[in-house]
Amino acid sequence: MRDVFQQELSEVQDRLVDIANHVIVSIESAVRAFGDSNVQLAEQVIATDPLIDDKAASLDELAIDIIARQSPVARDLRIVVSALRISASLERMGDLARHIALLARYRFPMQVVPESLQPTFAEMGARDIEIAKMLRDLLETQDLSLADRLETADNHVDQLHRDVFSHVLGTTWEGAAHTTVDATLASRYHERFADHAVGIAKKVKYLATGDWTGDDDARSDMAPEPVRPAGVQD
Amino acid sequence: MRDVFQQELSEVQDRLVDIANHVIVSIESAVRAFGDSNVQLAEQVIATDPLIDDKAASLDELAIDIIARQSPVARDLRIVVSALRISASLERMGDLARHIALLARYRFPMQVVPESLQPTFAEMGARDIEIAKMLRDLLETQDLSLADRLETADNHVDQLHRDVFSHVLGTTWEGAAHTTVDATLASRYHERFADHAVGIAKKVKYLATGDWTGDDDARSDMAPEPVRPAGVQD
Numbered sequence: 001m002r003d004v005f006q007q008e009l010s011e012v013q014d015r016l017v018d019i020a021n022h023v024i025v026s027i028e029s030a031v032r033a034f035g036d037s038n039v040q041l042a043e044q045v046i047a048t049d050p051l052i053d054d055k056a057a058s059l060d061e062l063a064i065d066i067i068a069r070q071s072p073v074a075r076d077l078r079i080v081v082s083a084l085r086i087s088a089s090l091e092r093m094g095d096l097a098r099h100i101a102l103l104a105r106y107r108f109p110m111q112v113v114p115e116s117l118q119p120t121f122a123e124m125g126a127r128d129i130e131i132a133k134m135l136r137d138l139l140e141t142q143d144l145s146l147a148d149r150l151e152t153a154d155n156h157v158d159q160l161h162r163d164v165f166s167h168v169l170g171t172t173w174e175g176a177a178h179t180t181v182d183a184t185l186a187s188r189y190h191e192r193f194a195d196h197a198v199g200i201a202k203k204v205k206y207l208a209t210g211d212w213t214g215d216d217d218a219r220s221d222m223a224p225e226p227v228r229p230a231g232v233q234d
Numbered sequence: 235m236r237d238v239f240q241q242e243l244s245e246v247q248d249r250l251v252d253i254a255n256h257v258i259v260s261i262e263s264a265v266r267a268f269g270d271s272n273v274q275l276a277e278q279v280i281a282t283d284p285l286i287d288d289k290a291a292s293l294d295e296l297a298i299d300i301i302a303r304q305s306p307v308a309r310d311l312r313i314v315v316s317a318l319r320i321s322a323s324l325e326r327m328g329d330l331a332r333h334i335a336l337l338a339r340y341r342f343p344m345q346v347v348p349e350s351l352q353p354t355f356a357e358m359g360a361r362d363i364e365i366a367k368m369l370r371d372l373l374e375t376q377d378l379s380l381a382d383r384l385e386t387a388d389n390h391v392d393q394l395h396r397d398v399f400s401h402v403l404g405t406t407w408e409g410a411a412h413t414t415v416d417a418t419l420a421s422r423y424h425e426r427f428a429d430h431a432v433g434i435a436k437k438v439k440y441l442a443t444g445d446w447t448g449d450d451d452a453r454s455d456m457a458p459e460p461v462r463p464a465g466v467q468d
Contacts, residue, residue, distance in 0.1 A: 064315055071305035081298055084315065085322070169412050178403050180414040185422070 005070050012066070012083045013139065015059045019090045020136035022052050026097035027132050027193065031125030034100050034186070035118065039108040045101035052094035056087040063087075075210070082203045086139075089196040093132070096193040103186055113183050114175055117167060124160040124190045127153050135197045138204055147201040157194040161187050239304050246300070246317045247373065249293045253324045254370035256286050260331035261366050261427065265359030267338040268420070269352065271345050279335035286328035290321040297321075309444070316437045320373075323430040327366070330427040337420055347417050348409055351401060358394040358424045361387050369431045372438055381435040391428040395421050 026045050033042035063083050066072070072080055103112045113121055131153050138146040164187040167173060168180055175183065260279050267276035297317050300306070306314055337346045347355055365387050372380040398421040401407060402414055409417065 064311060067301060067315075068307040068311050073302040077298060077302050081301075081318065084318070088319070088322075165415065168415060173411050175411070177407050177409070177414050180411050181399065181402060181418045184415045184418045188419070188422075 005066075005072065005076065008062075008066050008070070009076075009079060012059065012063060012080065015055070015062070016083060016086055016090070017136060017140045019052060019055050019059065019087065020132065020139055022048070022055065023090055023093045023097065024129070024132045024136060026052065026094050027100075027125075027128050030097040030100040030104070031122075031129060033104040034112060035122055035125060037104060037108055037111050039105055042101040042105040042108070046098055046105065049094050049098040053091055056091035056094075059087045060084055075207070079207055082207055086200050086203060089200050093193050093196045096189045096196070099189045100186060103182055103189075107182065112186055114179060116172075117164060117183060120160055120163050120167070121186065121190070124157055124164075124187070127157045127160070128190055128193050131157070131194050131197045135200060138201055142204065142208060144205055144208055147205045150201045151198055154194045154198045157191055161191040239300075239306065239310065242296075242300050242304070243310075243313060246293065246297060246314065249289070249296070250317060250320055250324070251370060251374045253286060253289050253293065253321065254366065254373055256282070256289065257324055257327045257331065258363070258366045258370060260286065260328050261334075261359075261362050264331040264334040264338070265356075265363060267335050268346060269356055269359060271338060271342055273339055273342040276335040276339040276342070280332055280339065283328050283332040287325055290325035290328075293321045294318055309441070313441055316441055320434050320437060323434050327427055327430045330423045330430070333423045334420060337416055337423075341416065346420055348413060350406075351398060351417060354394055354397050354401070355420065355424070358391055358398075358421070361391045361394070362424055362427050365391070365428050365431045369434060372435055376438065376442060378439055378442055381439045384435045385432055388428045388432045391425055395425040 026048065029041045030045045032038055033045060063080050067077070067080055070076075106112075111118065131150055134146045134150045134153065137143065138150065164183060168175065168183055173180075260282065263275045263279045266272055267279060297314050301311070301314055304310075340346075345352065365384055368380045368384045368387065371377065372384065398417060402409065402417055407414075
């Protein structure tokens with residue numbers, strides 16, 4: 001029975017890694033679509049997002065089935081419950097990649113953001129891709145040093161997010177209202193993508209260290225924040 | 235054993251209703267703080283958000299404990315797992331109320347949005363409050379007609395969200411970039427608040443009707459959308 005359970009946990013893990021791989025492809029394509037104004041790539045991201053949703057839903061069914069059949073307790077139960085939460089966050093990361101792609105498609109053949117902001121978004125996109133890959137590796141190897149590196153990369157994304165707002169709210173900004181709206185939302189999508197990855201990394205870390213008290217998303221949103229321009233609280 | 239389980243389910247339900255009541259207070263105060271530029275109320279929302287987070291975390295612990303002790307299966311298990319998801323969404327609704335309050339505090343003593351947008355935001359805020367109350371009632375009474383009414387109210391919020399963007403992107407908009415940023419984020423917070431409520435309502439509905447296939451968040455974000463101004467996809 002125990003062996004069967006371990007096999008099933010391993011199946012859950014494989015599926016999380018598989019979903020993470022799909023999220024990597026989505027964010028890579030979305031970032032390229034956004035940066036290069038590539039509408040075909042954007043369409044691809046939008047078209048394949050339901051696949052990620054289906055995979056997450058199917059993993060949830062498996063997790064619930066495992067709980068029902070195996071009645072795990074203690075740490076085993078927490079691992080399966082965490083898988084449910086991790087799949088929800090991965091699914092949301094896929095949605096955010098899709099939102100970035102939707103912006104690229106909507107503005108095609110124009111760029112979503114003006115030239116002055118493109119280096120910042122390119123950097124933010126590169127960090128998001130890096131974070132998605134670290135997350136996949138963390139789910140695959142449980143190497144907790146990746147969780148710490150991932151948090152560092154997220155701090156970098158937060159800084160870039162603030163940079164976007166400093167620029168938009170600065171005296172040299174000449175963007176039309178629609179450009180300001182797009183830059184605001186695009187920056188937020190990039191930042192939330194990284195946030196979800198950090199939330200997942202924390203769950204993996206807490207499962208490994210046994211400190212359950214940290215296993216909730218709320219805290220990540222409650223951290224004291226540096227002073228930011230208004231509206232950059234999330 | 236069965237009676238104990240039913241008692242525990244009833245405790246879970248009571249706690250969800252309790253958290254929903256706190257969310258109602260938060261969104262009511264946040265909407266008033268936002269509309270009246272009331273910094274004391276904004277501070278209150280910001281200060282009490284950790285209470286909602288703690289209540290959600292504590293409910294999660296209870297739910298996991300129930301699964302471990304009672305080994306529920308089939309519908310019973312799905313009810314407890316859904317409680318985990320519902321608490322996460324309620325917690326997030328509290329965060330969004332907090333984000334609205336943060337905007338109000340940041341711009342105090344000024345209004346966050348110009349006079350031309352205030353009626354739209356007042357209406358959106360009123361709908362969010364109404365939605366939070368319907369959600370609380372739904373969790374308390376399981377009256378599924380509330381789920382349908384809630385979805386109708388959410389459609390109204392979506393329309394108001396589009397109205398905000400039509401206005402911001404229209405020819406008469408003279409807001410500075412920071413006002414455009416604030417209006418964009420504020421509108422999104424109001425809209426996401428309602429989205430989370432709809433997600434919860436769907437879970438309650440699916441639990442009651444036994445149609446598990448609909449019990450995932452992904453779908454709500456995949457619905458075909460009316461043509462919107464760019465950047466209003468989420």
